[in-house]
Structures are given as structure tokens and as C-alpha cells.
Amino acid sequence: MIKNEVSPIYFCYSPNQHRYLQRNGLRTIGVGNNVNTGRRFWQYERGEELDRLLDEWAANRPSK
Numbered sequence: 001m002i003k004n005e006v007s008p009i010y011f012c013y014s015p016n017q018h019r020y021l022q023r024n025g026l027r028t029i030g031v032g033n034n035v036n037t038g039r040r041f042w043q044y045e046r047g048e049e050l051d052r053l054l055d056e057w058a059a060n061r062p063s064k
Helices: 015-023 048-060
Strands: 009-012 030-033 040-045
Touching: 009 015, 015 040, 015 048
Parallel strands: none
Antiparallel strands: 009 040, 030 040
């Protein structure tokens, strides 16, 4: 049986979300481009502060 575990690294594909995380004091641990789409992504280490900021982002971001 495969256990469903959360990755210790968060991949952020949204430039707006990336800027939000940076403004709130988080630092990236890596940057790259998706090999299939060419889109840039930023990597963040998972933790309580990241989870809190992602919850805030989800609660306050504008609807599409």
C-alpha cells in the first residue's frame, strides 16, 4: 500500500503567489523551468509558515 505523504518541497508556478511569499519573508530554495511547458517555477521548503501563508493566499486571492 502506498502512503500519501506531502512532499517536503512546494512547487509554486504562480508569479503572483511567488511575489506574495517573497514579500512575506519566505526565501526560495530553487528555481527552474518545467521541461514540458517551459513555465518557470519556484521551490519553497514546506513548513508551518509556508502553510499559513498559502492558507491566507487561498482565502484572499481574487476569483478567476
